[in-house]
Amino acid sequence: MTWLVKTINNYLYQFFLDWLQPLRHIYLILYLLLYMAFISTTPAMAANLSGGLLKQPATEITVSLSNSANELKFEPNHLELVAGKRYQLRLTNPSQLKHYFTAKDFADGIWTQKVEAGKVEIKGAIHELELKPGAEAEWVFVPLKSGKYSLRCPIPGHTEAGMTGEIVVSN
Structure with a gap:
C-alpha cells in the first residue's frame, strides 16, 4: 500500500510540474510585457x-x-x-x-x-x-x-x- 501511495504521489507531483511549466513561461512573458509598458519612453521614441x-x-x-x-x-x-x-x-x-x-x-x-x-x-x-x-x-x-x-x-x-x-x- 505504501508503494502505491508513493507512486501516485510521484505521478501527481510530476503531472503538476509538467502542467505548471507552461504557466511559468506565460507569467514571464506577461511580466516582461508589463515592464516594457511602464518604461519611461514617449510614444514618439517608441515609434522610432x-x-x-x-x-x-x-x-x-x-x-x-x-x-x-x-x-x-x-x-x-x-x-x-x-x-x-x-x-x-x-x-x-x-x-x-x-x-x-x-x-x-x-x-x-x-x-x-x-x-x-x-x-x-x-x-x-x-x-x-x-x-x-x-x-x-x-x-x-x-x-x-x-x-x-x-x-x-x-x-x-x-x-x-x-x-x-x-x-x-x-x-
Whole structure:
C-alpha cells in the first residue's frame, strides 16, 4: 500500500510540474510585457525604435580616456545628445593606465543596442566600461531620458585629478 501511495504521489507531483511549466513561461512573458509598458519612453521614441531607427546610421562620437601623455581627462569631456537618436560612442584609451567610463544615471536612461570590444559583443544593460591601456570599445545606444549626467573615472585619484565630464541629453 505504501508503494502505491508513493507512486501516485510521484505521478501527481510530476503531472503538476509538467502542467505548471507552461504557466511559468506565460507569467514571464506577461511580466516582461508589463515592464516594457511602464518604461519611461514617449510614444514618439517608441515609434522610432520600432519604426526603423535601429536601421539608420548612428551618429559617431569618439571619446578618449586620457591621452598618450597620461593626462587624467576625458577628451572631449562634454557630450550633447538628443533623446531618441541612435549613437555609436567610440571609446579609446591611448594612455598607459586603465580607466573607466562611468555614468550610471546616464546608463540607466538609455537603451543599449550593443557594446563591442575586440571580438566580443555584449548586449543588455551596461553601467560602466573599463578600458585597459591601448583598448578600444564601441557602445551603440539610444538615449531615452533627457537630463544632465555626470561622467567620471572612479579609480582612486582620477576623479579628483579632473577625469570628469558631463553628458547632456535634450529632447
